[in-house]
Amino acid sequence: MFRKALAAAALVGCMIVGAGTAARAQDYQLNVNTALTQQDPIYKGLEAFRDGVAKRTDGKVEIRLFPSSQLGKDEDVLEQARAGANVAVLVDPGRLAVFVKDLGVLGGPYLAKGYDQYRKITQSELFAGWASDLDKSAGLKILSFNWWQGQRNLVTQNAVTMPADLSGVRMRTPGAPVWMETIKAMGATPTPMGWTEVYPALQQNAIDAAEAQDTAVYGAKLFEVAKHLTKTGHIGLLTGLVTSSQWFDSLPEDLQKIVMEEALAAGDVASHGTEDAISKVDDEMKAAGMSIDEIDVTPFKEATAGVYETLGYGELKKQVDAVLSGK
Template sequence: MKKCLAGLLAFSLVMVAGCGQSTVSQGNDSNTGQPTEKVVLKLGHALPVDHTVDLASKKFAEIVAEKSNGTIEVQVFPSSQLGNEKDMLEQISLGSQDMGVIVAGAYGTIFPKLQISSLVYVYRDMDHALKVMNGEIGKELTDELLKERQIRVLDPFWYYGTRHLTANKPVKTPDDLNGMKIRVPEVAIQKDGLSAMGAAATPVDFNELYTALSTGVVDGEENPVTTIDSSAFYEVQDYLMLTGHIIANFMISISDSVYQKLTPEQQQILMDAAKEAGKYNNEITIAAEEKVVNELKEKGMTIIEPEKEKFMPAGAAVAKKYEDIWGDLYDRIQSVK
């Protein structure tokens, strides 16, 4: 009977680890030599290995290990190994996945108010975005997310990138976009945003986008410059317009049921490490974007500085459509100085 129970326990621990949940194992404190329990947390994200968010996630794991003297281990699972972003959020909410670094717009699939992060021109610039998400409004949103979905945000703003427009003709004003088929992801608020900017917004699966551009199924697309470069869109697009219409961010979060099992000291370690790794992420992502714009120019793209002020009213126009979801949230964000 004892052997059977031991076998069942070992099997249960393997199953828990396989599902992305935390595990606890016995170890020794490096300073005192006394036995300690080691917490192992599994963190997932959707981006490939060595993407800036993957590097930042690994930096987070390093900081946690250092600050906890090795008593907390964060294991990073890139490339949607633990599921796509919506799946991971559902699992974190239920407590069957420990942690995730997930783009803020995806949180809108389970907490509709956070759709606003995918609204065109909701932020004036990076500084504005940081003030909003690190301030009263960001706290309000993350507190509601915690209350409604049991997901605790450790840091609300890891910079993902700024989305810009590409096409085979220059676009400087909304009139230039008239009639142009611009690919957008299958996200309603982004489709609404590009339509309000003047485009014929056309959803196309990302995996089919290069072919769609090369065959003329769509005339252009919009993405962060790092994605434009890594996907070789410069081979089939002549112009890069620095529209900066969406400033996208990740939020690093943990299942509250997992968080509550940690000691206050362990909780603080995770909070501090998330902030420190977030600063690292923002620095390397901004540096990568600046470098890539120059590289795209060298690869033959013409860089256009459009008249952004003529595109920006699109944000307010789309915001009215979603007022039943977020009330006066858009106006409050615009009032942040």
């Protein structure tokens, strides 16, 4: 009887140890979702993040990557993160503005020029305050927000030179208010839908147009179902790697530091890769028959200037301008 009791106690002990080990392994595993494909330069940055974290943590933190929205839409993954799941998503500021409105200004039209200016904003005290608010109010932790995906341009069936050319055009865009208002101000009818749905929607004429950065247009092969890419550059798409505050806080401080540092370094890798890839993908889309059109964007700048006031970002835009000017 004594031997049986001892054996049972030993078995329970093993189960407890095993359960504890499994819990720790799960705590240190992060599943990263992105709507982009493996061919996108941003994905190469995610691979650098995965490999850098594995190396510096001696494998204690495992990063697993899920391209093409394999874990679901960005909004769904954000909700999983808020619930404490060990997930992260590469997400635009418009979607985060649902939780912290000020973050939405980063998706405003013609806010800044190029990656360096956008990165400067996200390394400022102004941005740090927004990130802190997101952590406290929504349970979402920004690991880094320097993942530059390029300027967003128009993808249409007909040539576009001015806002009037977009009248009545149903244009896919993310559903965040700043995106919707920008597309509306440009003259089109904003039509929210998931990125993976855009190709068949254009093919079946469920929408007339889309807007996106060139590398994403190429990765999704939209050049097969649309004739024109017009270089409006209306929104600079800087995205962030966002995870669960609960998951992040479960890491020891030394691992937290490593994850944050590697996320920032990988964002730079991804962003410079994007800059290098744009001319290459443009050439390939031209070869496939798509017209890449350069236009005077002044009419679009003028048409969208009021978006900041419409959304209540007028004063905040002045603060961002001050950060960029170094004041």
